[in-house]
Amino acid sequence: xxxxxxxxxxxxxxxxxxxxxxxxxxxxxxxxxxxxxxxxxxxxxxxxxxxxxxxxxxxxxxxxxxxxxxxxxxxxxxxxxxxxxxxxxxxxxxxxxxxxxxxxxxxxxxxxxxxxxxxxxxxxxxxxxxxxxxxxxxxxxxxxxxxxxxxxxxxxxxxxxxxxxxxxxxxxxxxxxxxxxxxxxxxxxxxxxxxxxxxxxxxxxxxxxxxxxxxxxxxxxxxxxxxxxxxxxxxxxxxxxxxxxxxxxxxxxxxxxxxxxxxxxxxxxxxxxxxxxxxxxxxxxxxxxxxxxxxxxxxxxxxxxxxxxxxxxxxxxxxxxxxx
Numbered sequence: 241x242x243x244x245x246x247x248x249x250x251x252x253x254x255x256x257x258x259x260x261x262x263x264x265x266x267x268x269x270x271x272x273x274x275x276x277x278x279x280x281x282x283x284x285x286x287x288x289x290x291x292x293x294x295x296x297x298x299x300x301x302x303x304x305x306x307x308x309x310x311x312x313x314x315x316x317x318x319x320x321x322x323x324x325x326x327x328x329x330x331x332x333x334x335x336x337x338x339x340x341x342x343x344x345x346x347x348x349x350x351x352x353x354x355x356x357x358x359x360x361x362x363x364x365x366x367x368x369x370x371x372x373x374x375x376x377x378x379x380x381x382x383x384x385x386x387x388x389x390x391x392x393x394x395x396x397x398x399x400x401x402x403x404x405x406x407x408x409x410x411x412x413x414x415x416x417x418x419x420x421x422x423x424x425x426x427x428x429x430x431x432x433x434x435x436x437x438x439x440x441x442x443x444x445x446x447x448x449x450x451x452x453x454x455x456x457x458x459x460x461x462x463x464x465x466x467x468x469x470x471x472x473x474x475x476x477x478x479x480x481x482x483x484x485x486x487x488x489x490x491x492x493x494x495x496x497x498x499x500x501x502x503x504x505x506x507x508x509x510x511x512x513x514x515x516x517x518x519x520x521x522x523x524x525x526x527x528x529x530x531x532x533x534x535x536x537x538x539x540x541x542x543x544x545x546x547x548x549x550x551x552x553x554x555x556x557x558x559x560x561x562x563x564x
Contacts (some may be wrong), residue, residue, distance in 0.1 A: 241338075242266040243454065244312040246294065247319030248287075249273065251405050252343065252397070255306035256316070256447035258283035268310045270294075277427070297326050304332020318343045321369065324501055326376040330383055334390040339457050340380075341450060344396035344464070346439060346520050348374035355437075359396075359464050367514070384462030390398050393453045393460040395446070398468035398522060399515070401542045402443035410478040410492070412515030413508045414439060416556060419547065422479065423481065424559035425488035431500035434476030434492050436516040441468045442542035444497040444533045452531040465527040467540040472521040483541045486560045487545070 248257050248269030256511060258265050261283035268288045271564050290310065297303035299338070307329070315337055326342065333340055347370035349362025360378075365371040373396075380392040396409040401407040409418040411430055412557055453460035476492055482488015501509045527533035537545075544564065550556035 241267070241313040241454070242271060242311060243267045243316060244307055244310050244313045245318045246270045246307070247343075250318055250319065250448050251400055251402055251443040252318050255402070255444040256318075256450050257287055259447050259451050260454070261286050261461055263455070264268055264530075265454075268312065268463055270307070270310075285363045289483060290543050294319055295327075298328060300396060301513050302329070304329055308332060308336055310527045314339045314341070316343075316390050316450060316454070320376065322372050323379060326379060328355065330380070330390055330392070332533040334383075335388070338391060339391045339454065339461075340390055341460075342376060342380055342392065342394040343450075343451055344377050344394045345370065346372045346396055346398050346466070346468070346522055346528060347518070348377060348396060348479045349518065349519055352437075352519050355521045356390065357466075357521065358523045359466060366518070379382040381462055385398065395449055395453065395467050397411065397446045398439040398441040398466075398520070400446060401440050401546040402535070403545060405443070405546055406544045406548045407440065408438060410475050410482065411512050412436070412459075412475075413511035415504065415508045419482075419556055419557055422482050423486040424487060425483070425486075426492040427493040429493045429495050429500070430473045430475055430479075431495055431497045431505065431512060432492075433494050433514055434474060434479075435522045436475050436519040437477075438473040438478065438515055439468045439520045439522050439537040440542055441535070442537040442545070445542075447468070448561070449527055449531065449533050452527075452533060456500075456506065456531050459530050463526075463530065464502065465521040465531070465533075466524055467527070467533075468522045468524055468535075468553075469537060469542060470535050471538060473539050475516065478540075482543070483497070485544060485564050486558065489562045519523075
């Protein structure tokens with residue numbers, strides 16, 4: 241099939257595009273720069289690169305025509321954040337393309353009230369980003385169910401990690417000083433008693449699920465799926481596991497949110513709240529049973545790969561070397 245990947249140079253695309261090429265598909269990567277950005281692989285030499293400014297063309301109403309000009313059988317949209325943008329693309333592709341796949345987010349759900357969360361079953365989103373992602377997912381389901389509607393699938397990743405990407409740490413943010421404290425054996429001061437959960441996923445596992453949905457169109461039609469690791473990490477468990485990588489105990493020191501906000505930046509405090517308050521843990525029963533999804537990475541394995549890459553490339557300063 242000829243497959244257009246919108247946003248193919250990002251973390252998911254870095255793994256997805258080579259996967260599709262290896263599977264024998266003709267792939268077009270549409271990005272602002274017109275080139276790849278992360279891990280290099282020989283498959284990229286077989287990819288057609290198209291430079292396009294999605295935001296600009298959404299504004300002038302030409303983006304759908306630009307996508308259709310590539311004459312795709314399948315479109316994978318990794319770069320859509322508003323219901324208006326998603327609806328415009330659906331309207332352009334309806335009757336012209338066999339399958340549209342959209343990348344959503346676990347932030348379509350608000351704070352967890354029951355573990356695990358099944359597709360579409362969480363609480364209402366608590367920010368505009370999450371509300372938009374949920375609205376898009378529901379619109380796509382309705383589109384596929386309507387007579388003459390476009391066949392669609394939405395896939396909702398957890399906290400994506402992989403080479404070149406700073407992982408969400410046990411504080412629920414990307415403050416690099418947390419890794420120095422963990423590696424030094426200093427207790428990590430966290431605004432939590434340690435039971436809040438975060439659900440990570442390796443970028444290649446997300447790419448795997450997109451590929452499975454592409455190649456099992458009838459099973460994936462009109463569905464939404466979670467793309468996460470088989471398990472989620474608690475703050476306490478995550479800190480302990482990460483400390484062990486450096487031969488340290490990995491302990492936490494619970495503090496109040498007021499104390500935490502006084503000790504960090506407003507941006508890091510908000511980032512932590514965004515993750516810890518939601519305390520997500522998503523089910524993957526549906527992608528496993530419907531599409532045969534099989535995560536290659538437990539969350540700690542995926543995070544360790546990210547941390548190792550960052551240390552080896554001089555992008556993360558730690559107090560002690562890794563012992564694993």
